[in-house]
Amino acid sequence: MIHFDNVTKTYANQGRPALENVNLDIEKGEFVFLVGPSGSGKSTFLRLVLKEERPTSGRIHVAGKDLARLTNWKVPHLRRRIGCVFQDFRLLPNKNVYQNIAFALEVIGKPRRFIRKVVPEVIDLVGLEGKRDRMPDELSGGEQQRVAMARAFVNRPMILLADEPTGNIDPATSIGIMKVLDRINRTGTTVVMATHDAAIVDSMRKRVIELEYGKVVRDQSRGVYGQAY
């Protein structure tokens, strides 16, 4: 599903590459934790998958497509099949829960009938039944993140990318968030989650890829956050 072939990415004005000679294969349906200290390249990895950045060298394949050969006007189609969740939720403050999720479908031109059917389903999936008319500022952090996840998942993407989704959320609520992610993963969606949250990583025992200074230093199935002794 995601294939990195000797990928290096150096940002302009920076000496050290953000990612260096990364070789990775992530299969369909996998759940992968991307761990590492700040600046190790986790966010860069996710942005490369979305084609928000281009690699300085190397090839990237997502869902079988070579990103280098993807024309600019095809990029939106790629992004429709990838869902994104961020640390700061990125909800629209003037729209309620339903409208925030529906927005993601409206902008890609889905008909009203479809939206009316699918959005309530995904609201239930993330555990926000009864809250569809709440505005974001009436929701707790955990609830807002659930809305974000609902929005990311509503179009049944192949891949879900999460960039520190529990960064702004307390440990107890984070567990709820992870349960939702797990539920999403069980439907067959590939999940890649960049995180600092050692407790979560340790408790879920999924594949762990550790980055340090842009290089992959560990790739372990059923891994833990720190070094396994």
Place this chain on the structure above:
Amino acid sequence: MRAQFVFHEVWIGLRRNLTMTIALIVVVAISLSLLGTGLLFVKQVDNTRTFWQSRVQLSVYLCTNSSLGGNCAKNGAVTPAEIASIKSELLATHDIAPNGLQYVTQQEAWQQFKQEFASNQPILKYTQASQIPSSFEVRLRNTEQDAGVVSASIDGAPGVSQVVDDSSILDKFYKLLDGARNAVVVIAIFLLVAAILLVANTIRLSAFNRRRETSIMRLVGASNFYVQLPFLVEGMIAGLFGWLLATGLLILVKSLWLNGLQQYFPTGVELSTADLVEVIIVAMITGLLICGSTSFLTLRRYLRV
């Protein structure tokens, strides 16, 4: 359904940006009206020039006993022989329009004078018939080019008191009109530049105001067209309203001002409704081009897609 979504986004954008949008509409309206007014002026002047073209005359005034111009003081009133020679010389220049040479006797001139100044008794009282000169009224084929040549050739000939070229009088009139037209067009150009800058600024502001929505739209995979469309439509709507306002103003300019000025023009050079419609269409095309292209270029610069 998608159209409804786009219009909804446009409506939100317009509301958030209301003051700037209004400023934009006003500037577009004023600049298009000024441009249109300038065009109306141009048409009016052209009509007038065409009218006069066929009517302007050279008046060759011949000596009377009391004339002071030319050789008259020395030689006295014009003789029939001199009249004949002046006539043949005029005909020899070949620039005269068919049937364009007319000899006006003193009697006829006196009658014309009495008619024109019928309301001005003091002048009639103090003018004698013998003081009104006879004249040749010459209509040329190509006034603008030939007037100078012909008048130069006949001026100073024996019996000629004065050569008056009607077109030199008109020149002053034309200069006035051209001056007004140029002033209007220069102001219009300044305002059009201002309109362009305002469109760019409004789009930029709008894009900034809606950056949250835009970034989510791009993330979620909305096509570039969809992302840009609301802004383009905003720009076009502002342009459209500006043009409608300009049309109203232009109609006012024509019906109140220009028609009021007709008293200074000869009859029959008034601009028709077709002229007005033509100017309005030119204004629309200019407005569309300016708003459309500026919006498009600004979006390319400030809305990364």
